[in-house]
Amino acid sequence: MSPEVLSDTQEQILEAAMQCIVRDGIDGASMRNVAKEADVSVGLLSYHFDDKRSLIESTFQLATDRLLETSMDSIKEVDSAAEQVIAFIRGAFHEPFLSADYLALRTTLWAIARTDDQIRLVEQELYRRYTEHLRDLIRSARPDLTEVEACDRTTDVIVTQNGLWLDWARHRDQRALERGLSRCEQIALG
Numbered sequence: 406m407s408p409e410v411l412s413d414t415q416e417q418i419l420e421a422a423m424q425c426i427v428r429d430g431i432d433g434a435s436m437r438n439v440a441k442e443a444d445v446s447v448g449l450l451s452y453h454f455d456d457k458r459s460l461i462e463s464t465f466q467l468a469t470d471r472l473l474e475t476s477m478d479s480i481k482e483v484d485s486a487a488e489q490v491i492a493f494i495r496g497a498f499h500e501p502f503l504s505a506d507y508l509a510l511r512t513t514l515w516a517i518a519r520t521d522d523q524i525r526l527v528e529q530e531l532y533r534r535y536t537e538h539l540r541d542l543i544r545s546a547r548p549d550l551t552e553v554e555a556c557d558r559t560t561d562v563i564v565t566q567n568g569l570w571l572d573w574a575r576h577r578d579q580r581a582l583e584r585g586l587s588r589c590e591q592i593a594l595g
Contacts, residue, residue, distance in 0.1 A: 412453075412559055414453065415463075416467070417442045417445070418440075418445060418453060418454065419463055421440075421442035421504070422434055422439045422442075423440050423462040423467075423468065425439050426464065426508045426509075426513055427510055431513065431517060432488055433459070434449065434460070434519050436454075436460065461517075461524070462523055463508075465514050465524060465527045468511070468514070469528070469530075469531035470494060473534055473535055475497070475499060475591050476538070477493075478496070479486070479495065479496030479499070480490050480492045480493050481547060486542065486545040487546040488569040489542050489592055490594055491575065491593075493538065493539060494586065495586055498566075503573055505574070505588060506594030508573070512571075514528055532563075533556050539559050539561040539562060539593075543558055543594070545553050546594055547594060557591075558592055558593055562593050565588060565589050569581075569582060569585040569586070569589075
């Protein structure tokens with residue numbers, strides 16, 4: 406899967422779907438509810454999305470694409486390889502990715518990915534792309550690492566990041582978040 410260009414209407418609909426999922430769960434993200442939230446007709450929504458499944462998949466795809474895009478954008482103005490690793494890691498912890506709504510959406514995605522093959526593919530594709538970028542950045546900053554060492558560090562950083570998101574969702578402890586991000590940097594570059 407690769408990011409696709411969305412029309413303004415499609416983006417408006419997907420934003421509404423995100424709000425419905427966050428507020429009412431997947432069951433509450435019916436075509437009718439999403440159309441109402443987006444202030445469009447059900448017919449217009451159906452023109453852009455064949456059914457609820459394609460709407461939900463596209464919603465999660467947009468949310469995951471935004472996360473990777475923000476992380477990639479965070480390294481554009483950074484010169485050194487080590488600073489790019491740090492910027493990429495921290496890029497996933499900018500607003501809106503620390504908002505309660507995004508965290509609810511992310512945990513819903515994780516939960517649904519356990520039982521829905523199509524959503525699992527969306528989530529796995531994000532994980533693959535994010536992992537490859539982070540691994541490549543770590544290898545650039547630490548060319549002395551073997552491929553296996555770079556992969557292990559990448560996995561350890563991502564596991565820690567996921568824990569930081571969950572901890573932030575529960576406690577919103579800025580000090581703990583900063584310590585955790587510093588730990589991710591140590592894992593990646595140490």
